[in-house]
Amino acid sequence: MPDEFPDTSPGPEAAESPLIGSLRTAVAAAPRDVPLRLHLAELLLDAGHGDAAVVEAAFALSHAPGNAQARALMARAMGEPAPAAPVEQPAAPVQQGGRFDWAAAEQEVGDVVPPRFARPDAKEAPLAVDGSGDAGDASAYDVDAPGSVRLADVGGMQEVKDRLEAAFLTPMRNPELSRLYGKSLRGGLLLYGPPGCGKTFIARAIAGELGANFISVSISDVLDMWVGNSERNMHEVFETARRQTPCVVFLDELDALGAKRSRTQHNGMRNTVNQLLTELDGVGDVNDGVFVLAATNVPWDVDIALRRPGRLDRTLLVLPPDGPARDAILRYHLRDRPIESVDVGRLVKATDGFSGADLAHVCESAAESALLDSARTGTVRMINTKDLLGAAKAIRPSTEPWFAAARNVAMFANEGGTYDELLAYLKKARKL
Incomplete structure (x- = not known):
């Protein structure tokens, strides 16, 4: 009172x-x-x-x-x-x-004394299981409108684009043909590869190509300390997508959201994986117009049931950017910096095997070197090729540890040819 x-x-x-x-x-x-x-x-x-x-x-x-x-x-x-x-x-x-x-x-006396109890017809927000007042309804998840990013904005990676076009985008863009051939307007694609190689950017480009809404989901959006809330959150994500069709649901770090249940000690996480499997199947709901993309650096840690046909049944290896892609990425990160006489071709050759994040770090380090020189001498100087090549030489590609781990999987745990594409790349790059 x-x-x-x-x-x-x-x-x-x-x-x-x-x-x-x-x-x-x-x-x-x-x-x-x-x-x-x-x-x-x-x-x-x-x-x-x-x-x-x-x-x-x-x-x-x-x-x-x-x-x-x-x-x-x-x-x-x-x-x-x-x-x-x-x-x-x-x-x-x-x-x-x-x-x-x-x-x-x-x-x-209503204007003097407030009511002791809420009226039965009062519209109040529902309480969560923990009584916090956060009901966790579907509107709590951010839905991005169709973006302007397209596959053309992804530098290089022509093989990746061609495989996406053939295996995923063409059926989705032609619903009449899909219906003629009995292809449902739903799909699941797993992107995997070294960290920092643009898997999230490619997912947004796919959403842009489809003219679809976009929901990005990570472990922090789903996992909850209260029993049953994690499963409910996962369900609400897909309910939101079903109301916003066409919609791309992007499951980031799938190895965290859908880890192997045989290795999971916590019942809550096993139940969350079970709920994700149910949502992908669309049991009791229609998933037409809901396109599921997932990304992971360690696909061998993802529960095998998630890759069953009808779920995330298509897999695409996203490798470090090739020469044209590195050229586009470097030019992008240097576009607003003071540069002079930069030989991008030499820099592209010197950064073979670098991820997109590594290339951004190269440009940042070169800018830092020029900034320190300018501060010491009192004369502003431009970023040049020497700065960039020096930075590239000092930085070790972050993809190397990933390939070291992936090599063992591709050679000794390639059940059913799951990692044939990775094995072919390792042989071609002489990393075996």
Whole structure:
């Protein structure tokens, strides 16, 4: 209940007796003393201050709802001012059977006393399982409108683009042909490869090509400490996508969202993987128009059931950028920096095997070197080829540890030819 009470003292035109003034002082010192407040209300009512008496009786009722004296005083105060009138003849609305109409009384004093309980028809946000007030509804997930990024914005990687076009984009762009050949307008594609090679950017480009909405989902969007909330969050992601079709759901770091259940000790994570499998199957729901893309650096840690036909049944290896891609990435990261006489061709050759993130780091390091020289000499100088080649020489490609681990998998755990594409690349690059 509120600790502060409104000032109900009458204006200058309505004089009060010294006794009422003394009682007001006492009530101000002990605002929760119900008998004292009722005594003041009765004196106010006898003195003809009906409105002030209503306020005092209402506050007494808010602290003692069953107090018979408070109810009787409220009934008198709500009627015509008649100090000599008996309590049994209130002018306030009375229901059949002589019971006081509390709904009408509440309406009369609603602008003074807030309701003790929410109305049954009040529209309030539902509470979460933990009572936090965060219902975790589908609107809580960000849905990006169709973006302007297209596959043409992805530098190089022509083989990747051709495979995407043939295996994924063409059926989705031609719904009539898909229906003719019995191909449902749904799909799942797993992108895997070394970190920093543009898997997320490619996923956004696919959404742009399809003119579809885009939802990016990571482990932090789904995992919850409360039992059952993680599964519910996963369901809400797909419910949002089904309402926003066509929509691309991008599952980032799939090895965290869909780790092998045989290696998972926590029941909550196993249940989350089970829920993801259910959503991909579309049991009880229609997934037409929902395209699922997933990315991982370690596909060998993903639960095998997720790669079953009908789920994430198509796999695409995203390798470090080739020569044309490195050229485009380097030019992009140097476009707003002060450069002079930069031989991009030499730099492209010197960065073979670098990821997109590595190339960005090369440009950042070269800019840092030129900045420090300018600060030391007091003369601003441009970034040149020497800065960039020096940075490339000092940086070790972040893809090397990944290929070291992937080589063992491709050679000794290539069940069903899952990693044939990776094996072919390793042989071609002489990394075996």
